[in-house]
Amino acid sequence: MGLLSQGSPLSWEETQRHADHVRRHGILQFLHIYHAVKDRHKDVLKWGDEVEYMLVSFNHENRKVQLVLSGEDVLETLQEKGERTNPNHPTLWRPEYGSYMIEGTPGQPYGGTMSEFNTVEDNMRKRRKEATSVLGENQALCTITSFPRLGCPGFTLPEHKPNPKEGGASKSLFFPDEAINKHPRFATLTRNIRHRRGEKVAINVPIFKDKNTPSPFVETFPEDEEAANAAKPDHIYMDAMGFGMGNCCLQVTFQACSISEARYLYDQLATICPIVMALSAASPFYRGYVSDIDCRWGVISASVDDRTREERGLEPLKNNRFRISKSRYDSIDSYLSKCGEKYNDIDLTIDKEIYEQLLREGIDHLLAQHVAHLFIRDPLTLFEEKINLDDANESDHFENIQSTNWQTMRFKPPPPNSDIGWRVEFRPMEVQLTDFENSAYVVFVVLLTRVILSYKLDFLIPLSKVDENMKMAQKRDAVLQGMFYFRKDICKGGNAVVDSCSKAQTSSEPAAEEYTLMSIDTIINGKVQPEQALSSMGRCGLNGACAVSASWQSV
Template sequence: MGLLSQGSPLSWEETQRHAEHVRKHGILQFLHIYRAVRERHKDVLKWGDEVEYMLVAFDHEKKRAQLSLIGEEVLHTLQEKGERVNPNHPTLWRPEYGSYMIEGTPGQPYGGTMSEFNTVQDNMRKRRQEAASVLKENAALCTVTSFPRLGCPGFTIPESPPTPIEAGASKSLFFPDEAINKHPRFSTLTRNIRHRRGEKVVINVPIFKDKNTPSPFIETFPNDDGEAARAVKPDHVYMDAMGFGMGNCCLQVTFQACSISEARYLYDQLATICPIVMALSAAAPFYRGYVTDIDCRWGVISASVDDRTREERGLEPLKNNRYRIDKSRYDSIDSYLSEGGEKYNDIDLTIDKEIYDHLVSEGIDHLLAQHIAHLFIRDPLTLFEEKIHLDDANESDHFENIQSTNWQTMRFKPPPPNSDIGWRVEFRPMEVQLTDFENSAYVVFVVLLTRVILSYKLDFLIPLSKVDENMKVAQKRDAVRQGMFYFRKDISKGGNAVVDGCGPAQNGTETDAEEYALMSIDTIINGKEGVFPGLIPILNSYLENMEVDVDTRCSILNYLKLIKKRASGELMTAARWMREFIASHPDYKRDSVITDEINYNLIWKCHQIAQEQVECPELLGVGFNKAKYTGTKTDAF
């Protein structure tokens, strides 16, 4: 969860006074790192996942499920029992934005051998069991992307009313400050985003129009001072706080590459995969107690941290700000980093010209210089008094201050100063799934894809503007079955090959619209004769040429079958399954409203599925991972 410095947080006005200092020294810190490690090669291929969890309390008598604000206490207990006793403990726990959230990762990164894929699910199960063991009765650890009644009255326990006053962090009509993690970074981020923007954040999500949904659907808010009335759109669910985005859960994977050039190559290739995997993992159809017309959280988070002023959003002439900025800080990437990707950079890139010129004068190439100069058009959002003056040669807090608050689909991560960690890329668009089996399947699929990209020198690149269009399609309801996505037709040819396993080759040719076409997720994942070979068949071909023990091969095949059948529509995404659960609930009035009892029944069912207490064949298939428990080598489905 980004940079977690300790100290005395500064107000937005104080932070703003130091913004140029942070940017200047952030660039100096990046240059120190770059000079020290730019020539590093042959780092070991390592990777790891991050799973975010919600802590839920069930009241079976009243049929209520509420978010339990005990994250800090649970985190402290887990750390005291784990990493603080044993540095080699198999799990690590970290704070997250919500005081009802925690994040779990493996204790050590996974390595490059195929057998590592067979340990992912065991580690995820260990995390779930470990955290559950410190919870009280009727409390549970849930991997739900968006809690359906987040922001509804009484959605937390203890119940905390919202505080829509200026003195609070969020000033929200719905989301109480008590639901924000107590670490000063989180409340300071919340307050400073609002203060920098000059108003509360605005999130409008289209309502799903069911048979009895009012048309037009228009809400009024009794405690509104007028700001909500100005911001809300007809036929949309309105939200007004960072917590509605950052209070959701996700699944992320970070890879260590063998060199900076390989990291840049992977960054570009995986950027094109982000919308595809996001649609495949769709798990967030409900917001503030309503059924909405989107399936993914991405746009909600993007709006929830959008600190751009009216000038920067193009709503007023530039006067007090330097730039028009097209996107929120949380969005898809804006430029490819590899030389092979340069010709596909067709998005206008706003950069800090002074920073760009400084980087180029220090020997940074054009593509990397413009990437950093683009990130650094943003202001620092949090700053601690004790962290203003740093040793630029040995610390990177100012660089990370800007870097870690540019939340994009992919993140290019330089090594920390004076560490043995290599150049890394982080894959960020996935929604968290209900079960450890599903989360393992998505992680293994993406990691295997990186291996195939590097081994077969694949080229997925298309114009970046088309990737942005794919991101919009991916969030729509049932995009996995209904959406059409731009994708490269011939991924085996083109100039973006890997040279000696450590970087992209040059290619100066023009882009060609014939290089890509609109395809369904089914075609992209499973292939279609005469159109596209399919990613799963390519992965299977790769596996056939690898030495893989029988048990690991069985696990991988089970995972790939889940992805295959989600892509074909034979199995549901979590979002579609949740929609059908609500639609068939006896208390649902087809008015797009999720009541307390409906929410309770849904979250309890999600918990039972995650605990393997009930089967859910429409989501997971039949006997999806029994082989894991019986020792047999049967098919997963």
């Protein structure tokens, strides 16, 4: 979650009154950053991972496992013993949405040498050992994506009951507000999403059916009309942000050498997101039930869906400006590089005034529409002390909108007046049980970026097909049974991709024969067939390409 602003959070009504101010000054802040660093280049590879953890208590006598609501205290202790005592401490700790969660990162970013790749697992072990050392008896630090009994009676320690009728943040039937991190940002986010939407969020996950599952599987909520109307037959119903943001994930951010390289990697990795999500799938359990999905993505997307009924197309537009096709937590909606322009086949909703302003300021069409699309959203939280800012030297208003567009990939401009370069964040991975597995996924993604750049690879397919892949990736056993659209030939024939993208001809439509359905086995490991013998995918797949990259001492 990163560093959080301190101050007095505004109510939704107050935040809404300042929404245009935040958007207007957010764009000015972006423009100041862009013009200051648009020509910056030759930044070296620096990167880091983020691992989210749950604090879990084991009652062996009663065979009961609960989530421990001590995240704030654990975090305070870890920060006091670590970064506040030693600025070069090897680990950093940050808050997360759940009061039972914390987030750990390396103390300093990694570089591109093999010696640093070899330290990733060791640093993750340090984090686990460090945090475990401050826990109580029979407590553990767990890297699990979804806690199986999240939302069941008594799932927290100490136990708390939800408050659906009184003035709480979520008004959930299942998730008590005490399980939300006590920092005011989190409760404010929860409350404001509900207020903006005009009703509680509604999450429906298909139930897994075995011989003992009633058919139809129906949950009844006679005392809650909203839940009774929102719950679907044969689905597990959930009604709070905590069911999504209260899950854990694994993310990696890396610095590109220039803005053009960052845009190119953003596009290429966007096509890999559903593949790696299916590979890392680790969350079949919700509210004590076994679901018929393997990934959390759709759950977390619905858990923060603040769109009104008008924006969702359920009522005519009257009080809102746009129909919006997706939650603010979803897959990307447009490629950023010239190479990707012809594959942008999704209708993109943009704020036309912001788009025209960006064009007048010298921003190119693709980046302008990307930012104008992000800024169709309202700010969800705003602190009274952060309303009037110095746009030339601060970026809080830009980040207010940017950081609450939770997409599979995030394109990250440098912070104002810093030595940090243009970055890209890879966000779809589910966290794994062991440090070895988590480090393996992280290193694989970073090595893949080096392979993409070194071999000038091209994974681009129409973005609508990437969206179809995202849906497939969440299905049960997608990693073994699913078929995913993927490019047949990923080689660029030695062209300098990043440079050529800026000069690419974009008028031609993508040909359907450029891509086909493949299994993840074929995508990752390759499969030699006579007609594919000379194709890049036929030779080695992504796994083989990364193995080549791993043999280099520096990249």
